[in-house]
Amino acid sequence: MAGWNENQLRKYNIKLEKIPTLQYDDPKLDSHLTNNYPVLIKGSKLVSRVLKWDLDYLKQHMSSVCCNVIVSKNHKFKYYDPKKITPNMTFKPISRPSPMIFSEFADKITNWKKGDSRLYLQQVLNNTIGQHVVRDFVMFNWDWIMSKQKICKWGPLSSNLILIAQEGNVTPCHYDEQQNMFASIRGYKRFILFPPSQFECLYPHPVHHPYDRQSQVDFDNPDFTKFPKFKEACGYEVIVGPEDVLYIPMYWFHHVESLKHGGYTVSINFWFKAGSVEKIEYPLLDYQRMVIMRNVEKMLAEALHDPSEVGNMLKTIFLGRYS
Numbered sequence: 001m002a003g004w005n006e007n008q009l010r011k012y013n014i015k016l017e018k019i020p021t022l023q024y025d026d027p028k029l030d031s032h033l034t035n036n037y038p039v040l041i042k043g044s045k046l047v048s049r050v051l052k053w054d055l056d057y058l059k060q061h062m063s064s065v066c067c068n069v070i071v072s073k074n075h076k077f078k079y080y081d082p083k084k085i086t087p088n089m090t091f092k093p094i095s096r097p098s099p100m101i102f103s104e105f106a107d108k109i110t111n112w113k114k115g116d117s118r119l120y121l122q123q124v125l126n127n128t129i130g131q132h133v134v135r136d137f138v139m140f141n142w143d144w145i146m147s148k149q150k151i152c153k154w155g156p157l158s159s160n161l162i163l164i165a166q167e168g169n170v171t172p173c174h175y176d177e178q179q180n181m182f183a184s185i186r187g188y189k190r191f192i193l194f195p196p197s198q199f200e201c202l203y204p205h206p207v208h209h210p211y212d213r214q215s216q217v218d219f220d221n222p223d224f225t226k227f228p229k230f231k232e233a234c235g236y237e238v239i240v241g242p243e244d245v246l247y248i249p250m251y252w253f254h255h256v257e258s259l260k261h262g263g264y265t266v267s268i269n270f271w272f273k274a275g276s277v278e279k280i281e282y283p284l285l286d287y288q289r290m291v292i293m294r295n296v297e298k299m300l301a302e303a304l305h306d307p308s309e310v311g312n313m314l315k316t317i318f319l320g321r322y323s
């Protein structure tokens with residue numbers, strides 16, 4: 001008996017495959033992780049000691065903590081890097097940060113009405129969030145996840161985010177440059193993942209754009225004229241429920257939604273820096289090709305001293321010579 005059903009999922013016309021599910025102690029698990037292949041992991045008890053982290057409990061223990069909350073005029077919370085907004089740019093994001101204390105966030109989502117702006121709490125778990133929550137934090141199954149970090153030769157744990165989303169909230173398709181072990185505490189989230197090899201179908205914004213790493217394609221209303229190859233995208237879908245852990249390999253695109261009518265969701269992610277690559281092997285891995293493309297964009301912008309000239313120079317290099 002799954003705790004969710006199909007009509008809680010948003011409708012997209014994208015071809016979808018399934019992601020494998022393995023027990024935390026399955027001998028096949030490590031080869032998925034070391035080969036940067038997504039997998040849903042059951043039974044790890046990674047966050048089982050904090051299943052009590054619901055709004056009431058957190059209101060009790062971190063009510064006056066100021067948290068990073070994103071507010072959106074619609075259901076999409078598309079991340080942007082404010083440091084990449086330049087003075088001569090007209091950039092009007094739909095969602096924006098609106099820090100508030102936890103009790104205010106809890107009250108706003110409890111009393112939310114259709115038409116109100118939506119909220120998404122995305123707070124780094126560190127010692128500013130109060131001793132009680134920090135004490136719970138140490139009760140994660142660190143032995144297990146650190147054993148995976150070691151086996152996979154990932155870099156250090158860079159951060160944990162606690163994520164509290166309203167039902168129906170969407171984090172649009174994007175990729176991260178870190179390995180991610182994503183744990184669900186409350187509610188169900190639907191993930192649609194795409195491998196780095198589908199870069200050409202997902203059209204991420206230019207590296208210097210505030211929406212760097214985010215797909216330009218609006219899944220709710222794809223513009224097939226501007227993004228024709230999106231028709232060829234083939235996603236890998238998985239529903240992540242309480243106590244499940246999803247491994248999201250670095251550079252894999254992912255669209256994430258908190259199921260409609262499922263109540264608010266509470267999740268924790270574990271971002272690990274990429275490990276250092278001992279020796280480059282050929283043929284290159286698809287994620288390494290994304291790293292190269294990012295470096296070309298960065299180097300050109302640096303050399304030209306103007307990110308807006310990068311496109312023209314790439315066109316000059318390519319048209320009639322490589323096309």
Ligand SMILES: CCC[C@@H](CC(=O)O)C(=O)C(=O)O
Pocket residue numbers: 122161163170171176180182189254256257267269
């Ligand atoms: C800010 C991080 C949001 C998260 C997706 C989600 O749970 O909405 C994600 O994209 C990730 O963990 O990488």
Ligand SMILES: [Zn+2]
Pocket residue numbers: 174175176254
């Ligand atoms: Zn992400």
